Amino acid sequence: MSCGLRSETLTLAEDYLSLCSSPHSxxxxxxxxxxxxxxxxxxxxSQHQARFHSLVQTFLRQCGPDLCTSLRKVMEEMVGxxxxxxxxxxxxxxxxxxxxxQLQEERAETLGLDPGLWQEAGQGPKELAExxxxxxxxxxxxxxxxxxxxxxxxAYSRRxxxxxxxxxxxxxxxxxxxxxxxxxxxxxxx
Numbered sequence: 001m002s003c004g005l006r007s008e009t010l011t012l013a014e015d016y017l018s019l020c021s022s023p024h025s026x027x028x029x030x031x032x033x034x035x036x037x038x039x040x041x042x043x044x045x046s047q048h049q050a051r052f053h054s055l056v057q058t059f060l061r062q063c064g065p066d067l068c069t070s071l072r073k074v075m076e077e078m079v080g081x082x083x084x085x086x087x088x089x090x091x092x093x094x095x096x097x098x099x100x101x102q103l104q105e106e107r108a109e110t111l112g113l114d115p116g117l118w119q120e121a122g123q124g125p126k127e128l129a130e131x132x133x134x135x136x137x138x139x140x141x142x143x144x145x146x147x148x149x150x151x152x153x154x155a156y157s158r159r160x161x162x163x164x165x166x167x168x169x170x171x172x173x174x175x176x177x178x179x180x181x182x183x184x185x186x187x188x189x190x
Contacts, residue, residue: 006137008150012037013093013129020097021104021125033150036157041094052098059099067103068131071096075135084143086156089136096132100125 008031015034019026029035045052063070074095078088103124136144148155 005141005144005149006133008033009137009144010129010133012150013096013132014126016041016093016097017100017125017129021100031150032154033157036154037090037093040090040157040160041097044090044094045098048094052094053102055095056098056102060102067099068127071099071128071131072135075132079140084140086147086153089153092132092136096128100128 011030012034015030016037019038029038059070059074075092078092144150144152147153
């Protein structure tokens, strides 16, 4: 089951990071969970756009040459208190998507100098997706299994969609995600 969770997580992460780094050429989502992640992470980014952009800028200044190792440290810090939840997972995807977009923009700016800058360094969307898949799909597989895997995420997404106009549920989603954002902020400023 671990292999299946990792594979499904990789597909989900690749889809979302590809969407973020190349929004105009994105195919339809490959699964219900990918569509749900696109919607929920997009909503979260819209709500906290300035904060995510600032966190990514800080991350890029402090991460050193290995983005994937630094991203892994961010993921570990986000759940360092042992309380993983879907809001934190969405925060992680949102942060990674903003990171992928920023890296793509920087790559586009340097096209004349070095067209494959971050891809050649082995730190493009595919490698970031692999890092997410390894962490969530392997190391946090017990939590995913306890929460019914990505089917559980879809159910969570449907519940939040059904009550989308219910302020208390939307507030709860962003509060859960906010804990993840606060963790990112703490990690990046210390």
